Amino acid sequence: MNRPIYTFLSLMLIGHAHAADLLIDQSVDQEARTWLVHIEKGQMKKAWEAGNSYFKKVLPLEDWLKGLHAVAALGPVQTRTLTSVTFASKMPGSVDGQYALLHYETSFQHKDRTTETVILKRDDDQAWRGVGYLVK
Numbered sequence: 001m002n003r004p005i006y007t008f009l010s011l012m013l014i015g016h017a018h019a020a021d022l023l024i025d026q027s028v029d030q031e032a033r034t035w036l037v038h039i040e041k042g043q044m045k046k047a048w049e050a051g052n053s054y055f056k057k058v059l060p061l062e063d064w065l066k067g068l069h070a071v072a073a074l075g076p077v078q079t080r081t082l083t084s085v086t087f088a089s090k091m092p093g094s095v096d097g098q099y100a101l102l103h104y105e106t107s108f109q110h111k112d113r114t115t116e117t118v119i120l121k122r123d124d125d126q127a128w129r130g131v132g133y134l135v136k
Contacts, residue, residue: 028100028128029082032118035130040077044068052121052129054095071135075109080116091119094131098122106135 038047048056048064086101104116119132 028085028120029102031128032100032102032120032130033080035120036080036118036133039068039071039133042072047130047133050129052123052131054097054121054123055129055131068133071133074111074114074135078107078109080104080106083115099131100128
C-alpha cells in the first residue's frame, strides 16, 4: 500500500473513532441534562428517584435533599455549556463500575460562571443515571 493512501485511511479511521466518541459524549450529555431538569425545577425528590440504583442505596433521600438545599438559592439556569466528559471505572469511595463525569460551565440567575459537575453511573439495565451533583 502506498503511503498517501495509508495516511488517508488512517485519518479516516481516526475520524470515525472521533465521531463515535462524540456520539457517546452527546448521549451521556443528554442523559445528564435529562436528570438535571429535575434539579432545575426544584424536583429534588424526582432527581433522587431517577438516580442510579446504587446511588439510592447508599444515599438516603433526606441526605440528598439537605445536600441540594443551597442549589435552589442560585435561581434558574441562564446558560449551561458542556466543557468536558471523562469516563472512569473507579470512583473514590464508590464501587467499581462505568462512570461518566461531565463538567459544565453554568450561569445561574444569582451566580454567574460556576462549574457544575454531574456524575453518572451505568446501571444494571445499561442506562446512565445520576449518582452525583456538585456546583462550585
